[in-house]
Amino acid sequence: MxxxxxxxxxxxxxxxxxxxxxxxxxxxxxxxxxxxxxxxAHARARDAVHAALDTAALEAALAPLPVLHVESDAPDRATYLRRPDLGRRLSDRSTALLAETGTRCDVCFVIGDGLSATGVQAGAARLLKACAAELGDLAIGPVVIARQARVALGDPIGEALGARVVVMIIGERPGLSVHDSLGIYLTFAPRPGRSDAERNCISNIHSAGGLSPEDAARTLGWLLREALRLQLSGVALKDDQTPALPAKDPSRA
Structure with a gap:
């Protein structure tokens, strides 16, 4: 040996x-x-944090889905990074825009730049379309693209659009291994004041060895239907779905 x-x-x-x-x-x-x-790796992480989201290109990638554009109360990137609280509140203009929309839906998807606009630009459209395909039997509201957004910004957006559940797709904090990862945050009955304990998170969604958009969408589909059935989300909603078994290799039969 x-x-x-x-x-x-x-x-x-x-x-x-x-x-x-x-x-x-x-x-x-x-x-x-x-x-x-x-x-x-350090330079890529810094660039991801400071990059500006190209909202026009993202809207084009989402076509033909209807899109609304909003922003938080943080007027610029520097303020956003220093004042997380402003990234959780809608600007006055955005609040008025959503009030005029007058829609109601089962699910509202929000795409926020978060701390990695690079990740959102690269993968958010594919991820959202995969998620929408898993939820084809539910009423999905217009996709909301949010600039200078923190996770909790989805709460006032979901409330304004009358959504039973809000799903925030957001750029995750970059690290020295991955700078373009996405996270999904699901909140039942969204409204300002919801805590992080009332959300479910699916994280580490990226192409460099992370969770694939399709696998993330399947997990979201299961969690979302359970959230609607149980009328809750967060720590009380456990992902206890039965894992899929790998296909049997006929050569080993």
């Missing part, structure tokens, strides 16, 4: 995780390649 030397063991472990482990060293420093890789 051959022995596994430490270097081979670390190499195996590195293949199982995006974490920065066993980077090696040159003298007392990291190898140049690892330093440059870290700097690139």
């Amino acid at each position: 051959s022995e596994v030397v430490p270097g081979e063991l670390w190499a195996r472990l590195r293949r199982t995780t995006p974490a920065r482990i066993a980077l090696g060293r040159i003298g007392n420093a990291l190898p140049l390649g690892e330093v440059l890789d870290f700097q690139l």
